Amino acid sequence: xxxxxxxxxxxxxxxxxxxxxxxxxxxxxxxxxxxxxxxxxxxxxxxxxxxxxxxxxxxxxxxxxxxxxxxxxxxxxxxxxxxxxxxxxxxxxxxxxxxxxxxxxxxxxxxxxxxxxxxxxxxxxxxxxxxxxxxxxxxxxxxxxxxxxxxxxxxxxxxxxxxxxxxxxxxxxxxxxxxxxxxxxxxxxxxxxxxxxxxxxxxxxxxxxxxxxxxxxxxxxxxxxxxxxxxxxxxxxxxxxxxxxxxxxxxxxxxxxxxxxxxxxxxxxxxxxxxxxxxxxxxxxxxxxxxxxxxxxxxxxxxxxxxxxxxxxxxxxxxxxxxxxxxxxxxxxxxxxx
Numbered sequence: 375x376x377x378x379x380x381x382x383x384x385x386x387x388x389x390x391x392x393x394x395x396x397x398x399x400x401x402x403x404x405x406x407x408x409x410x411x412x413x414x415x416x417x418x419x420x421x422x423x424x425x426x427x428x429x430x431x432x433x434x435x436x437x438x439x440x441x442x443x444x445x446x447x448x449x450x451x452x453x454x455x456x457x458x459x460x461x462x463x464x465x466x467x468x469x470x471x472x473x474x475x476x477x478x479x480x481x482x483x484x485x486x487x488x489x490x491x492x493x494x495x496x497x498x499x500x501x502x503x504x505x506x507x508x509x510x511x512x513x514x515x516x517x518x519x520x521x522x523x524x525x526x527x528x529x530x531x532x533x534x535x536x537x538x539x540x541x542x543x544x545x546x547x548x549x550x551x552x553x554x555x556x557x558x559x560x561x562x563x564x565x566x567x568x569x570x571x572x573x574x575x576x577x578x579x580x581x582x583x584x585x586x587x588x589x590x591x592x593x594x595x596x597x598x599x600x601x602x603x604x605x606x607x608x609x610x611x612x613x614x615x616x617x618x619x620x621x622x623x624x625x626x627x628x629x630x631x632x633x634x635x636x637x638x639x640x641x642x643x644x645x646x647x648x649x650x651x652x653x654x655x656x657x658x659x660x661x662x663x664x665x666x667x668x669x670x671x672x673x674x675x676x677x678x679x680x681x682x683x684x685x686x687x688x689x690x691x692x693x694x695x696x697x698x699x700x701x702x703x704x705x706x707x708x709x710x711x712x
Contacts, residue, residue, distance in 0.1 A: 385426040393422045445682055446492030446520075448477045449503040453598055454625065454654035455669065456503050459525060462675035463501065470683045489516055499682035501525060504569050521685035523678045526669075527569035528695055535681040536695045537674050541570045544667040544700035545577030546584075548621045548649040551665070551702055553585050555710045557619040557647060560590060563606040563631065565623035566597035574651060578621055596623050603630025610646075611638050618646060618711040625650035625657045628664055632707065643709035653703050663706035670698055 387405070391398040396415065403410045404419040411419070422428075445467055449456040460476065467474055475497050477488045489512075492500060499521040502513075513531035516522055521535070528536040545562070552560050562578040565571025575593055582591040594609060596602040603622055607630070610616045622628035628650035632642050642648050650657050653668035677696050684690045 385428040387428070389426055390419060390422050390428050393426060394418050442496040442498055443471060444473050444475050444495070444497050445679070446475050446477060446489075446495065446497030446500045447503065448479060448488055448492065448500065450479045453504060454656050455526075455652045455671065458654060458671045459503050459675055462672045463679060466672075466676045466679040470679060470687075472679070472683065486512060493519060498686055499523065501678050501682060521682050523681045525674055525678050533693055535678075535685070535693055537677045537681065537698070538570070538696070539669045539674070539698050539700050541573030541700075542577035542580070544651060544669075544702075545574040545621060546581040547700065547702045548651070548667055549578055549581035549585070551704065552619045552621070552647060552649065552708065553581075553587070555619075555647065555708060557711050558587055558590055559615075559617040560587070560619040560621065561592045561594055561610070561617045562621045563594045563596035563603060563623050563627055565627075566595065566602065568598050568623075571598075571623055574621075574623065590617075592617075596627055598624045598626055600626050600630030600633070603627035603632075604634040605630075607631045607634035607638075611635070611640070616646065619648070619708070620646060621649045621651075623651060625652045625654045625664060625666055628666070628707075629656055629659075629662060632662060632664075643707050644712065647708040647711070649708060657703070657705070665705045665708040666703055668701045668703050670701075673698060 387401050388398050391401045394401070396419070400411055400415065401419050404416050405423065447460060447463060449460055463474060475492060475495050477492045479485065479488060489500065497520065500516065501523045502525065504526040510529045510531035513522055513524070513529055513534055517531065517533040522531070524534060524536040526538050528538055549560060560582065562575060564575045578593070579591055582588065594606045596606050603626070620631060622631055628648050632648055635642055635646060640646060648664065650664045650666035653666040656662070657664040657666040681694060
């Protein structure tokens with residue numbers, strides 16, 4: 375199809391070759407960084423490409439290759455931990471010679487459509503972070519087409535891999551820390567059934583029971599958002615005798631909780647200690663300095679990439695589920711009760 379009148383034509387590899395006075399095949403070798411051309415020729419070709427504004431057509435190159443060597447990544451946009459994992463996936467994939475194609479989940483976007491789009495873009499494997507594709511039946515169907523690695527959850531879908539943190543153990547660490555400071559009235563704001571939340575709630579309850587604090591055990595409905603933490607704070611502020619410590623579902627929930635308490639004149643940690651979960655960048659904010667259960671995002675990303683690559687490059691067929699140990703980062707949001 376002819377280009378519209380007045381449209382700027384995109385420079386091609388043939389244009390670069392004509393500009394330098396060499397063959398198109400020689401330009402191809404230089405731009406692909408393959409052996410053959412002399413150093414002087416490489417310099418002339420690269421300089422011409424820069425002068426002409428030539429940019430490689432990545433999509434066309436992928437179509438010409440038998441393999442795309444691309445991983446599709448589906449993630450949620452509203453959670454700092456998801457963004458941190460995506461950031462760590464890039465170098466991990468590059469080390470193994472793979473690139474990433476990102477697909478973001480949103481309330482206006484159907485989960486199945488997002489997955490189909492990534493597969494349609496010739497992604498050889500899918501890495502699904504946190505909120506993506508929680509239905510085991512859906513994942514099992516997708517896993518019949520391409521390898522699927524879940525990060526941050528294990529749905530039990532057939533023929534998938536997973537990498538996650540031991541959330542039950544992480545919540546236990548949070549409770550143990552608070553009890554060690556002298557707290558007894560400790561409540562948990564849960565994650566509303568989102569990935570990892572069941573394990574965190576279970577770990578909290580088990581730890582409270584282990585410390586003989588059954589009568590203080592209480593799980594408030596929540597979620598992985600600031601608003602969920604703010605709602606929990608308002609519920610606690612309405613009480614005559616609020617708890618002295620809270621284990622929040624994640625760092626965003628803890629941020630909302632701390633902000634709502636502060637607006638009502640409640641000091642953290644002077645009046646109430648708060649522990650978050652993820653040890654995301656939110657926990658590092660200078661005005662928050664949140665004690666938080668740490669998930670190792672870099673290691674999770676590397677293991678997820680390795681799992682996908684093993685399926686593709688080594689032919690591994692059996693599922694593998696990896697569980698990493700969490701740790702607790704203590705900052706300024708926890709202290710002994712008054």
